[in-house]
Amino acid sequence: MLFSRSLLHLLPLVCFISALPTDDARNVHSRRNGTAGGVYYGVTSAEHEERSKSLKAGGYRVISLSAFGTPPDVKYAAVWTKAEGAEFETIASADEDAFNAWYEEWKGKGYVSTHVAATGPAEEAVFAGVMERSNITEVQKCGMDTPYAYENVTMDINVIVRGVSVYGSPSNRRFCIVGHENIGNRKQSTHYQTTYFTIDYQKMYDAEIQKRFWRPTYLDVSNDHLISSLFEDTSVGKWVSKVGLTEAQLTAEIHTQTASGLSLVHLQGGGEGDDVLYTAIFAEKTEPLSQNWNANGKMTGFEDNTALTSSLDTTMRDWMTRNGIRQAQVAVAREGKLLGERAYTLAESDRAVASPSDKFLLGSVSKMFTHAATQRLIDDGLLNLTTTVYPLLGYNPADPRANNITVEHLVSHTAGYDRSVSGDIAFMFRSVAQSKNSSTPQTLRDMIEYMVERPLDFTPGDGGYAYSNFGTMLLSYIVANLTGTPYMDFLKERVFSEGIEAELFATAAETHFNDRIVQETKFTGLSPLFPQEEVLVPATAGGDGDIKEEVVGSFGLRASASTIAKFIGNNAVWTIGGRDWMASRDGSVAGARAYARSEGQENYDWAVLLNSRDFGSEEEWNGLVYTTLPDIWAANKIAEA
Structure with missing residues (x-):
């Protein structure tokens, strides 16, 4: 066989190391939209609301929101970044009825949910959220006793999950999930934790990052420290993810990663008192790289090669854009002799541009x-x-x-x-x-x-x-x-x-x-x-x-x-x-x-x-x-x- 068992055993360690900042030119991009001044954690509801008002007035936007602990001692963690964008509204420290009323009100005004957080016992949970003006289709559902019920809510809509919040108790868990219409068929893997189905996060992480360009984008942590995670294959330059951080370790990690040119882009907390642990994701960019189009190769065996090339390119670009395909080839021949070949790429700049000679x-x-x-x-x-x-x-x-x-x-x-x-x-x-x-x-x-x-x-x-x-x-x-x-x-x-x-x-x-x-x-x-x-x-x-x-x-x-x-x-x-x-x-x-x-x-x-x-x-x-x-x-x- 053409594989090494010893090498594969080492793979999780190799992949973990590769997730850290490196000098790999494929992952080098300029830093943008740092989060300096917009990060806080372990704060009370009152302090969270005060900071939210101040940051919003200063032109900042929420990119991560977390609520944890048990009422009335609920704590918050958030990451804000200074950037332009659509109008948005926030809510915190709301019970379920108040939160649902707020959600319905703003949804009726053309807003969609972008962040949701919940904590506490199922019967007296506290909610927080962010909604912004958008015409995208959004599906949010809270109070589910299983995360898999979300599929019944989304029905025929292809949704990419934006966030998940696990609350309640181990014997009576609840799930709140928000997703947006998946325009362009972006790929995502979701790993929810339940009382009856738990996942070894490290094993799952090691497997996920063996898939090239895949990275964690959301790491929810429940009050009993179960990690539910989302992974995608979008690119944000160099990145680092950490789980199981105490507050002191989180503070040190922010200092270390900021010094290396990375910004905190995602932060979640779980637990209460001295038992609070955090998950964190750092990256060069707060938004994924855009995708670039490239077509190369020649059509040479037709009466109007230019017209054929144009027709093929338009068809493949539209199809790949709609279906989330990054690399493709088309070729035509007659009696074993090539009449034309085209290679297509719709991908981020850290991917290779496909050529007609590449092997699929x-x-x-x-x-x-x-x-x-x-x-x-x-x-x-x-x-x-x-x-x-x-x-x-x-x-x-x-x-x-x-x-x-x-x-x-x-x-x-x-x-x-x-x-x-x-x-x-x-x-x-x-x-x-x-x-x-x-x-x-x-x-x-x-x-x-x-x-x-x-x-x-x-x-x-x-x-x-x-x-x-x-x-x-x-x-x-x-x-x-x-x-x-x-x-x-x-x-x-x-x-x-x-x-x-x-x-x-x-x-x-x-x-x-x-x-x-x-x-x-x-x-x-x-x-x-x-x-x-x-x-x-x-x-x-x-x-x-x-x-x-x-x-x-x-x-x-x-x-x-x-x-x-x-x-x-x-x-x-x-x-x-x-x-x-x-x-x-x-x-x-x-x-x-x-x-x-x-x-x-x-x-x-x-x-x-x-x-x-x-x-x-x-x-x-x-x-x-x-x-x-x-x-x-x-x-x-x-x-x-």
């Missing part, structure tokens, strides 16, 4: 390379479509029907494996290891031997069809087994022709810290590399249950859109053999979405690759690949050679 994770578009390798073995006389695979490999399956599985069954997804019935083995590396009480990451051979002992879900070739990642995993193993050549080496020697380049997308997160293309996902999960340990990692780094080195034949390759468009001009995109006329393949895996199609009209082939599948909706994707892009190709005639 392909997901299941990787399967066409396994099918091409299978075809090479057929051409060599080592296989045919009717070859039975388990006897070939020397296995005697527990289900006798499996002895009849052929190469054709694997290619056509009719081998008897139905992931809707038995689960998708490609994402079960951790659970398979645990079933054997093994602390060792499972190999492809381990997974095959596990499957050999399992019953099939239906009889091979009896007319049933079920999409199966295991089919191409097994084919890739056959390629290596029959030739005595590692699968990737065989691809390089026999499948990749001139101008065709693809490579393994390694599992371990640390191997991608400097990648130009950031395969983005908001999800994390337990690592299959440490099956007996509770190690959280990004979904792209095995948190979805796969090990890319072992599933490479199914969905573990990365390549450029240009490579894909050229390759399918001479190789089948869906089955095996030569070019598929009017066939396509859709690849979807954590951190990536890809589509490749061989058209019938004028025999051209094209591909589009994205650096994330966390876009607006499946309908958005379908509209892009099934309607918008095909219409653009159809409207632009290929130039005669």
